[in-house]
Amino acid sequence: MTAPGVQLGRRGLFALGAGGIAAATLPQAARARERTTARIVIAGAGAAGITMAARLSQRLEGARITVLDRRERHVYQPGLTLVGSGVWTPEKVISTNAQWMPRGVAWIREAVAEFDPVGNKVVTDTGRQVPYDFLVVAAGIELNYAGIEGMSEALIGREGIGSVYAGPEAAAATWREMARVAERGGVLLHGRPATEMKCAGAPLKLALLSHARLARAGTRGRSEIVYNAHNDATFSVPAIHRRVVELFGERGIRINYGHVLKAVDPGRKIATYRTANGEVELRYDFIHVVPPQRTPAALRNSPLAWQSGPLAADGWVEADRRTLRHPRFPNVFTVGDATGVPRGKTAATVKKMTPVATDNLVDVIAGREPRAAFNGYTSCPLITDIGRAMLVEFDYEGRLVPSFPFVDPLRESWFGWLVKDQLIHAVYEAMLGGWV
Amino acid sequence: MDMLTPAGILGISLALFGLPLIAAGGAVALAGLIAWIGIARAEGGRARLCAARLPAVAIGAVVGVGMAVALLAATQSGLSSLNGVLDWVVFLAPAAGAGVGAALVAWPVLALLRPASGRPAQQPAVEGDGLRHV
Numbered sequence: 001m002t003a004p005g006v007q008l009g010r011r012g013l014f015a016l017g018a019g020g021i022a023a024a025t026l027p028q029a030a031r032a033r034e035r036t037t038a039r040i041v042i043a044g045a046g047a048a049g050i051t052m053a054a055r056l057s058q059r060l061e062g063a064r065i066t067v068l069d070r071r072e073r074h075v076y077q078p079g080l081t082l083v084g085s086g087v088w089t090p091e092k093v094i095s096t097n098a099q100w101m102p103r104g105v106a107w108i109r110e111a112v113a114e115f116d117p118v119g120n121k122v123v124t125d126t127g128r129q130v131p132y133d134f135l136v137v138a139a140g141i142e143l144n145y146a147g148i149e150g151m152s153e154a155l156i157g158r159e160g161i162g163s164v165y166a167g168p169e170a171a172a173a174t175w176r177e178m179a180r181v182a183e184r185g186g187v188l189l190h191g192r193p194a195t196e197m198k199c200a201g202a203p204l205k206l207a208l209l210s211h212a213r214l215a216r217a218g219t220r221g222r223s224e225i226v227y228n229a230h231n232d233a234t235f236s237v238p239a240i241h242r243r244v245v246e247l248f249g250e251r252g253i254r255i256n257y258g259h260v261l262k263a264v265d266p267g268r269k270i271a272t273y274r275t276a277n278g279e280v281e282l283r284y285d286f287i288h289v290v291p292p293q294r295t296p297a298a299l300r301n302s303p304l305a306w307q308s309g310p311l312a313a314d315g316w317v318e319a320d321r322r323t324l325r326h327p328r329f330p331n332v333f334t335v336g337d338a339t340g341v342p343r344g345k346t347a348a349t350v351k352k353m354t355p356v357a358t359d360n361l362v363d364v365i366a367g368r369e370p371r372a373a374f375n376g377y378t379s380c381p382l383i384t385d386i387g388r389a390m391l392v393e394f395d396y397e398g399r400l401v402p403s404f405p406f407v408d409p410l411r412e413s414w415f416g417w418l419v420k421d422q423l424i425h426a427v428y429e430a431m432l433g434g435w436v
Numbered sequence: 437m438d439m440l441t442p443a444g445i446l447g448i449s450l451a452l453f454g455l456p457l458i459a460a461g462g463a464v465a466l467a468g469l470i471a472w473i474g475i476a477r478a479e480g481g482r483a484r485l486c487a488a489r490l491p492a493v494a495i496g497a498v499v500g501v502g503m504a505v506a507l508l509a510a511t512q513s514g515l516s517s518l519n520g521v522l523d524w525v526v527f528l529a530p531a532a533g534a535g536v537g538a539a540l541v542a543w544p545v546l547a548l549l550r551p552a553s554g555r556p557a558q559q560p561a562v563e564g565d566g567l568r569h570v
């Protein structure tokens with residue numbers, strides 16, 4: 001399928017090898033493909049969009065799948081905390097979307113500017129109209145640095161300001177700032193925004209990793225590390241919150257509850273927090289800024305977003321929390337960070353969401369009712385030290401649901417670190433290929 | 437677990453090691469196995485294999501320890517990072533695996549290089565008065 005400005009994706013040796021051998025080893029049932037001529041548009045070519053494209057092209061015969069995304073670069077975001085703490089180099093998390101785009105899928109290198117679920121089309125930022133029979137929304141999250149007074153992406157890596165969220169270069173700059181403070185010691189501020197956010201564990205990891213770096217540099221005794229929680233917990237799952245409090249206690253990391261970052265003043269190195277008792281100013285030598293997060297404007301301003309309720313404010317896409325199908329526009333499914341469900345927003349969630357959304361979309365295409373159910377699976381290996389992590393995994397109900405039954409999810413282990421440092425990147429790449 | 441399907445294992449292994457490395461490892465293992473069977477069936481082969489056993493174990497031990505050190509270095513960890521039985525098992529298993537694998541591959545190679553007596557294969561055996569009797 002080719003159109004002006006559209007290029008077919010290429011797969012590398014990895015996918016070729018995996019494809020050939022895996023096809024030979026998959027059970028017949030899994031390989032049975034549904035015949036259709038449906039036009040499927042996937043908005044976003046991040047972790048969720050590419051995985052959906054791979055899975056749908058494996059399951060459907062004759063479907064015309066089009067992915068829309070202007071971004072050429074693919075970032076393995078779960079590696080950003082490791083870059084931000086000097087464990088990985090930024091190059092390790094960078095690849096290209098072309099490398100992962102499934103063969104036979106059309107990729108329009110333009111962003112969606114308007115979602116029109118009534119007219120069953122999207123309009124790109126060049127004005128191109130792309131009609132669809134089915135839409136998969138996978139446009140991820142927008143980082144709103146401007147939502148913090150005085151803050152901008154350009155400040156990352158200067159005046160003690162770090163933020164791994166903005167990408168590999170920002171993560172590397174964060175590490176430079178952290179390393180500078182680790183040499184002399186000082187006050188390090190961490191925290192999270194009051195909005196929904198991707199990988200809510202990342203700010204905690206950064207706090208723990210900054211402790212590890214200072215301890216290794218011998219300056220921990222001369223330093224103060226503070227974690228500013230936006231509400232009365234460090235994490236939304238009570239068991240994990242209690243464990244984090246324990247870990248912070250052991251390491252002397254102070255927790256301020258109910259502190260939401262309102263402003264930074266890089267010149268004075270002062271951060272202002274909104275609290276129940278008014279504004280509080282804290283001095284810092286290093287601050288890890290995690291910006292407020294919301295869906296991209298095209299989604300926020302579209303009828304696809306929740307129209308009321310707690311997820312409406314930042315434009316999260318309305319979806320049935322089990323089937324991931326849009327309740328008002330039944331030919332629309334949502335996967336990944338943009339999905340308006342109570343948990344999720346991790347790559348691990350994408351891994352569990354995409355098979356569900358694929359099964360259900362294939363069912364709908366075939367005229368059946370969607371049967372697969374997403375259980376809210378969310379996971380974020382909580383790095384507690386360089387060399388240790390906890391493999392925390394949980395569902396909608398906040399129950400711990402470990403993938404490895406022999407692993408205690410609340411115990412720090414080298415195994416957990418090995419999984420995070422060595423294995424998950426490979427699992428992520430296998431996910432992009434649709435193999436896991 | 438979806439990761440433990442054939443496709444999952446393959447996909448993850450390919451992403452971890454890459455097709456060329458997996459193919460090379462498979463080729464070496466296969467060549468070692470063929471060589472081992474060939475030597476065992478040849479005349480005097482068993483004696484050769486016996487003689488090569490200890491040096492092969494030594495090579496395996498060196499590779500195993502090397503693997504353990506490399507694993508810690510690659511993960512920027514130390515022995516103090518290991519916390520509990522699971523960690524030790526996960527740490528020792530690849531080291532043991534690499535050691536046993538190396539020993540198994542080295543065994544037939546050493547058997548080919550060494551005669552049954554343990555003397556280097558290149559030197560012809562010399563009997564009695566030191567003169568070679570034809």
Ligand SMILES: Cc1cc2nc3c(=O)[nH]c(=O)nc-3n(C[C@H](O)[C@H](O)[C@H](O)COP(=O)(O)OP(=O)(O)OC[C@H]3O[C@@H](n4cnc5c(N)ncnc54)[C@H](O)[C@@H]3O)c2cc1C
Binds near residue numbers: 069202349
């Ligand atoms: C610092 C950090 C640490 C993390 N740690 C972990 C971890 O340890 N474990 C874990 O599982 N997850 C982790 N995550 C989360 C994980 O990376 C994300 O949940 C995952 O990438 C979500 O995939 P996605 O496809 O929804 O979004 P993304 O991968 O962000 O992709 C969204 C795509 O949509 C595109 N897009 C945006 N707007 C439009 C538009 N209008 N039209 C078309 N395309 C558009 C973007 O260009 C982008 O390519 C972390 C994330 C960060 C930032």
